[in-house]
Amino acid sequence: MNKLLNFFLCITLSLGFASLVSAQTEQKIKAELQGKLGSNTKIKSVTVSPIAGIYEVQVGNDVFYTDVNSKYLLQGEIIEVATGKNIxxxxxxxxxxxxxADLPSANAIKIVHGNGSRQLAIFADPNCGYCKRLEKSLQQLDNVTIYTYLIPILSADSVQKSKQIWCASDPSKTYVDWMINGTPITGKNDCNTVAIDKNLSLAKTLGITGTPTIFFVDGSRFPGAAQLTDIEKKFSSLK
Incomplete structure (x- = not known):
């Protein structure tokens, strides 16, 4: 019995030591690579990858790879040959x-098609051409609730338009009319527009650097003007 206990104790200690060594190696690689890349590139983490001797490097929300000596920085995809899975x-x-649940729906323009049973969120700039293209595609979606978070990031005019839309008597109609038909926005921007400021801060926190950016209820994101077929495919996967 004592021999068995000693065996499991040795195994536990060995695993703990291996984890400690691995963590120290990851920290060493991170420090060395950070020094080489400079302060303008912020490394969030360095962790082991599925390939021996190769480590995953997280910079913002992007993934790169490096070797144990942080001599090389690799950009590309690891694909598991046996399954075809893109790791x-x-x-x-x-x-x-x-x-x-972290998305504050009170700060969004809410548009409902049909019974509104499906949901998605969009971060958009009113002067964004791709956002306008996406909005036209979304008109074909049925049974969906769309939450549009205005983030005026393209120009000062985007700020003006966002505030006018938000302050309109019917923000959703004003937004759709502008995005789909180019109907001039004539309203004032004299209401409380703190929601737009909060949207900008939230976009920064979420790492949103361009519009449109779409989010689904499972938290996944689609950057850019996604095709309607891809949106429908994603909705089907959520059932």
Whole structure:
């Protein structure tokens, strides 16, 4: 009995030591690589990858790879040959995932099609051409609730338009009319527009650097003007 206990104790200690060594190696690589890349590139973490001797490097929400000596920085995808699984893409999706409950719907323009049973959120700039293209596609979606968070990041005019839309008597209609038909926005911007400031801060926190950016209820994101077929495919996967 004592021999068995000693065996499990040795195994536990060995695993603990291995974990400690691994953590120290990761910290060493991170420090060395950070020094080489400079302060303008902030490394969030360095962890082991599925390939021996190769480590995953997280910079913002992007994934790179390096060797144990931090001599090389690799940009590309790791694909598991046996299954065809894109490990890098899966990891990237996990890093970009958010908590749907963290999105403050009170700061969004709410548009409902049909019974509104499906949900998605969009961060958009009113002067964004891709956002306008996406909005036209979304008109074909049925049974969906769309939460649009205005983030005026393109110009001073974007700020003006965002505030006018938010302050309109019917923000959702004003937004759609502008984005779809180019109907001039004539309202004032004299209401409380703190929601737009909060949206900008939230976008920064979520690492949103361009519009449109779409989020689904599982927290996954689609950057750019996604195709309607891809949106429908994603909705189907959520059932």
């Amino acid at each position: 890098t893409e899966q990891r990237q999706n996990d890093l970009n995932r958010i908590k749907w």
